[in-house]
Structures are given as C-alpha cells and as structure tokens.
Amino acid sequence: MSAERPGGRLRTGLAGVREAFGAPGLILAASFLGFGSLVRESDLSVWVGLATTVLVWALPGQVVMVETYAVGASLLVVAAAVALTNARLLPMTVTLLPWLRRPGTPAWKLYLAGHFVAVTAWANSMRIVPTLPEHQRLVWFFSFAATLWLMSIAGTAVGFFLAGAVPQPVTLALVFLNPVYFLLLLIGDLTQRPRTVALVAGAVLGPVFHLIDPDWGLLLTGLVAGTVGFAAGRGRPGTAATARVEPADD
Amino acid sequence: MTEAWIPWIVVLIAAAVTYFSRGLGVLAGGRIDPSGPLFEWVSCVAYALLAGLVSRMILLPQGPLADAPLAVRLAGVAVALVAFYASGRNLLAGIGAGLVCLALLTILV
Numbered sequence: 001m002s003a004e005r006p007g008g009r010l011r012t013g014l015a016g017v018r019e020a021f022g023a024p025g026l027i028l029a030a031s032f033l034g035f036g037s038l039v040r041e042s043d044l045s046v047w048v049g050l051a052t053t054v055l056v057w058a059l060p061g062q063v064v065m066v067e068t069y070a071v072g073a074s075l076l077v078v079a080a081a082v083a084l085t086n087a088r089l090l091p092m093t094v095t096l097l098p099w100l101r102r103p104g105t106p107a108w109k110l111y112l113a114g115h116f117v118a119v120t121a122w123a124n125s126m127r128i129v130p131t132l133p134e135h136q137r138l139v140w141f142f143s144f145a146a147t148l149w150l151m152s153i154a155g156t157a158v159g160f161f162l163a164g165a166v167p168q169p170v171t172l173a174l175v176f177l178n179p180v181y182f183l184l185l186l187i188g189d190l191t192q193r194p195r196t197v198a199l200v201a202g203a204v205l206g207p208v209f210h211l212i213d214p215d216w217g218l219l220l221t222g223l224v225a226g227t228v229g230f231a232a233g234r235g236r237p238g239t240a241a242t243a244r245v246e247p248a249d250d
Numbered sequence: 251m252t253e254a255w256i257p258w259i260v261v262l263i264a265a266a267v268t269y270f271s272r273g274l275g276v277l278a279g280g281r282i283d284p285s286g287p288l289f290e291w292v293s294c295v296a297y298a299l300l301a302g303l304v305s306r307m308i309l310l311p312q313g314p315l316a317d318a319p320l321a322v323r324l325a326g327v328a329v330a331l332v333a334f335y336a337s338g339r340n341l342l343a344g345i346g347a348g349l350v351c352l353a354l355l356t357i358l359v
C-alpha cells in the first residue's frame with residue numbers, strides 16, 4: 001500500500017483496483033469462465049447467467065443453483081440449497097463489517113458493502129483492510145470488491161460465449177473447471193476434523209443421494225453429511241475455540 | 251420447468267436468500283459470535299453440500315461432461331491433484347493441468 005495523503009480517495013480507490021488484478025482476482029475471473037460455460041451447457045440464457053453473477057455473486061451458491069435447477073429440483077429445494085451454501089456469508093460479513101464501520105458511516109453504504117462480501121473479496125480484505133487508515137477502508141473495500149465483481153461478470157459472459165465457440169473438448173474442460181476448482185479449494189483447507197468428516201461424508205453421499213432422489217439429494221447430502229461432521233467435532237475441547245471462520249471455498 | 255420466466259424466478263430467489271445472509275451479517279454487526287456452534291454447523295453443512303456436488307458433478311455429470319468417459323474425468327481429477335501438490339498448492343497449476351488433461355484425453359480416447 002502506498003502512503004495516502006488527505007483527500008487521496010482516488011489514490012485509495014486505484015490501490016483497491018490494482019489489488020483486484022492480482023492472482024486471487026485472476027483465479028476468481030477464471031472460475032467464472034467455468035460458471036458461464038456451465039450456464040450455457042445447462043440451456044440457460046446469457047442474461048440469466050449474468051443476472052446470477054450480478055445479484056448473487058458467490059460462486060458455490062451459483063453453481064448449486066444452476067445444478068439443482070438443471071436436475072429439475074423444486075424452487076423450495078433450490079432456495080434451501082443455495083441458502084445453506086451461502087449462509088457462510090453471514091459470519092464472514094460479521095467479521096469484516098466492524099473494520100469498515102466508522103461513526104457517521106451511513107447504513108446504506110454498509111448494506112451495500114454487504115453485497116460485496118464473497119470469499120475471495122473477504123479473505124483478501126481481512127488481510128489488507130486492517131492495515132489501512134480508518135478513513136480509507138470503505139473506499140478501498142468498495143473499489144477492490146467491485147472490481148472483482150466486474151471481473152466475475154465479464155468472466156461469466158466470456159465463459160458463456162467461449163463454450164459455444166470452441167471445440168467440444170475445450171467446452172468440456174471449461175465445464176470441468178468448477179468441480180476441479182472447488183475440489184482443490186476444499187482439500188487444500190482440510191485442517192479441522194469436523195469439516196474433514198463433513199467433506200468425506202458429503203463426497204460419498206452426494207452421488208448416492210442423487211441416485212435415490214435427484215430433487216432432494218443434494219440438500220439432504222449437505223444436511224446429513226454436515227451434521228455428521230459437526231457431531232464428530234462435538235465434545236472435543238478446543239474445537240470451537242480454534243474454529244476458523246473462513247471457508248476458503250470459492 | 252420449460253417456461254422462460256422460471257429461471258428468472260430461480261435467480262431472484264437465489265439472490266434473495268443470499269443477500270439475507272449478508273444483510274443479517276451487517277445488521278448483527280459485532281453482536282454475535284461467528285465462532286459459535288451454530289456457525290460451525292452451518293459451515294459443515296456448506297462443506298458437505300459442496301463436496302457432494304463436486305463428487306456428483308465428477309461421477310454423475312449432467313450435460314456435456316457426461317460425454318467424457320468416467321476414466322477420463324477421474325484422470326483429469328488425478329492430474330489436477332498431482333499438479334496442485336507438486337506445485338506447492340498452486341491453484342492455477344492444478345486447475346490448468348487437470349483441464350488440459352481432460353481436453354487432451356477427450357480428443358485421444
């Protein structure tokens with residue numbers, strides 16, 4: 001971070017934009033290529049795909065939405081599966097917002113900032129925002145997160161059109177992008193017993209429950225395997241105290 | 251679900267339930283403990299759901315990925331994992347290697 005002068009809002013904003021073009025932002029944009037391709041291959045329009053990235057902007061929930069919709073799940077199941085996948089945004093918002101709030105900050109700015117809490121934006125902001133002077137934090141966060149958001153929207157559009165323009169093996173690879181990306185993120189983050197158990201149980205139950213009932217399968221996988229993992233960590237002193245908030249999975 | 255407006259309802263519902271978590275997080279501010287048992291459970295459910303989805307997308311894919319044989323998909327995953335760890339957990343290296351492997355094997359097989 002460069003040293004900021006009074007009135008250096010533009011400079012702060014540009015620093016946020018520059019940060020967004022680092023490795024995490026580029027990986028994020030690439031992962032949205034996969035989402036755009038998935039949207040096309042699920043026979044949804046580019047407008048639906050773009051609206052999803054604009055309004056939801058949390059990749060795991062978006063992929064869950066498209067996949068549950070594609071298997072013909074009811075609206076209730078889609079809503080519950082997306083809500084559970086994205087409920088992790090609540091603790092993330094709770095931990096980030098105190099760093100952005102100052103006396104006199106209008107509430108609408110904070111509620112708008114809430115929309116920009118997603119894993120990549122959150123993880124990098126938690127690292128950088130506390131190092132900034134208080135008056136620069138909100139400006140930096142908005143410029144950083146909104147740039148990531150715009151990159152994600154662009155990635156969605158490019159992925160959609162690429163999937164229709166490239167040879168079939170490349171389209172396959174693009175659709176393959178999200179499962180591989182999530183897989184590496186999930187296993188790269190296996191440090192706690194409850195989440196490890198939840199992950200293994202989920203990986204086993206996911207296909208099994210899907211074969212039994214494609215509509216409810218994914219939702220039940222999350223609830224059953226997640227509760228099993230959670231129970232596996234109960235009664236073990238220190239688990240809650242060492243629990244990390246960040247789920248590094250999108 | 252063939253009518254054109256249904257995907258839009260799905261998107262709006264997804265957006266609403268997603269913003270619900272974010273908005274509640276803003277509202278709660280620092281007044282709730284994000285390391286408590288409720289959030290640990292939520293986190294476990296999210297992990298399990300995502301793991302279940304990834305596993306299903308690889309083993310029982312819908313759409314075009316079903317055209318690639320299971321062995322090819324598993325080879326892609328294996329190559330991604332090897333490249334990920336061999337590169338010191340570099341995500342781009344892992345993803346890139348897995349995708350290239352899948353595309354090449356699809357052409358060859």
